Amino acid sequence: SAVISQKPSRDICQRGTSLTIQCQVDSQVTMMFWYRQQPGQSLTLIATANQGSEATYESGFVIDKFPISRPNLTFSTLTVSNMSPEDSSIYLCSVVIGSRYNEQFFGPGTRLTVL
Amino acid sequence: AQSVAQPEDQVNVAEGNPLTVKCTYSVSGNPYLFWYVQYPNRGLQFLLKYITGDNLVKGSYGFEAEFNKSQTSFHLKKPSALVSDSALYFCAVRDLNSGNTPLVFGKGTRLSVIA
Numbered sequence: 001s002a003v004i005s006q007k008p009s010r011d012i013c014q015r016g017t018s019l020t021i022q023c024q025v026d027s028q029v030t031m032m033f034w035y036r037q038q039p040g041q042s043l044t045l046i047a048t049a050n051q052g053s054e055a056t057y058e059s060g061f062v063i064d065k066f067p068i069s070r071p072n073l074t075f076s077t078l079t080v081s082n083m084s085p086e087d088s089s090i091y092l093c094s095v096v097i098g099s100r101y102n103e104q105f106f107g108p109g110t111r112l113t114v115l
Numbered sequence: 116a117q118s119v120a121q122p123e124d125q126v127n128v129a130e131g132n133p134l135t136v137k138c139t140y141s142v143s144g145n146p147y148l149f150w151y152v153q154y155p156n157r158g159l160q161f162l163l164k165y166i167t168g169d170n171l172v173k174g175s176y177g178f179e180a181e182f183n184k185s186q187t188s189f190h191l192k193k194p195s196a197l198v199s200d201s202a203l204y205f206c207a208v209r210d211l212n213s214g215n216t217p218l219v220f221g222k223g224t225r226l227s228v229i230a
Contacts, residue, residue: 033217042205042222043159092159094217103149104207104218106159 002027002097004107012113013083020079021110023093028073031096034066037109038089046091049076083114117142117210121221128196129229136191136204136224144212148189150180153203153223162204165189166211176200196228 003026032049047055055068070076093107128134150162163174170182207218
């Protein structure tokens with residue numbers, strides 16, 4: 001298994017500002033992803049964080065709004081830029097260790113409220 | 116493209132009765148199926164997975180799921196529900212023929228076990 005930590009665990013932000021969320025894993029991972037869970041909704045994939053190259057974004061998500069970094073095999077950041085109340089969600093880091101046949105592990109999430 | 120359907124938003128069951136949470140999937144290749152559980156204000160926890168082999172998969176907390184290829188289903192079951200099983204349950208799928216792709220989640224089913 002993997003121990004995944006996220007910082008901050010929660011934040012309340014003002015409209016128009018940006019927040020960077022950090023994800024740290026205690027072991028090297030094969031794959032790293034960022035999901036969003038809006039209130040009462042399922043998990044929606046934002047992007048796959050690629051080490052040393054640009055992230056791969058899903059439809060509806062763009063790099064200018066959600067820039068992602070992954071400098072090594074155990075760490076990634078997601079920035080939510082120019083926030084609006086619609087960005088209020090839980091943001092989850094998720095990883096796969098080893099074979100793609102393994103389960104995905106999820107971080108505890110970052111609960112973001114935008115006023 | 117892969118997708119998951121959870122047809123029930125809410126399932127209510129009396130404590131001690133059997134429970135079923137339904138899930139159907141769609142993939143172009145071979146499916147890799149999961150169930151996750153999310154307790155209030157907590158992260159996503161892995162329950163069980165199916166890759167290949169026996170169609171009946173046993174997981175954590177007494178849960179099991181049955182893979183049915185002809186019906187493209189992977190329903191979650193438990194013989195005797197507990198009040199503590201009340202939570203949000205997510206079915207997820209990965210297409211094994213699609214390389215290192217992340218899980219795609221259903222919309223979730225809220226299980227309420229009544230004492």
